[in-house]
Amino acid sequence: MRKSGVTEKYVRVVQDMYESSRTVVRCAVGETEEFTVKVGLHQGSALSPFLFAVVMDRLTDEVRKESPWTMMFADDIVICSENREQVEESLERWRFALERRGMKVSRNKTEYLCVNDRDPSGTVRLQGEEVKKVQDFKYLGSTVQSNGECGKEVK
Incomplete structure (x- = not known):
């Protein structure tokens, strides 16, 4: 603070x-x-969203220096990059920064999407564990698709 x-x-x-x-x-x-x-914030406290925002603001400043293509809203983070290696590096930086503050990356919610995938057999790993690959995901209510289409969004 x-x-x-x-x-x-x-x-x-x-x-x-x-x-x-x-x-x-x-x-x-x-x-x-x-x-x-x-550890943690008081659940239901009017102050908790402010404290969470302060912590995430500092964390974002620290991590974004290395990962400029990052979108974030509350605790939802999207990391964009040109290749898998950079995504893995960014993911590790986020993991490290979160863990230093007593938080963690939710492994069961973490997934990745490739656009123009030149190597379909490639994977993204977090601490040696493979991250789930998806063809689409929702972010802030909108569906992002690997093929660039918006059919799911228009339905």
Whole structure:
């Protein structure tokens, strides 16, 4: 927050809110014992979207220097590049930057799409694991297709 220009007074207020936070988990069979929350944002807090935006803003500044063709909205990120190697490098940079801040890349939501695929047998890997290849994906409500068509979007 300090690096984003938030005054010390507000940084301390937020720190006070998050220091020694305790919670319980409610489920169908009752509640857990109270425990300390050491990571994450308070769910349902009006402040949480602001704090998330501050963290992602700093992270984006750091990662985008190396990956200028990146689109981002909230926690949805699209990495564009000329080749698979650059996509893998960008993906690793994002993974590293997120993990340094206690977050992680969702492997089951991570996928890639190739346009004008010259090497259909090629793959994209994240930490040695193959990333799922798709022919289309939705981003901000619009369908992006590998063949460049917009038929799915027009239906």
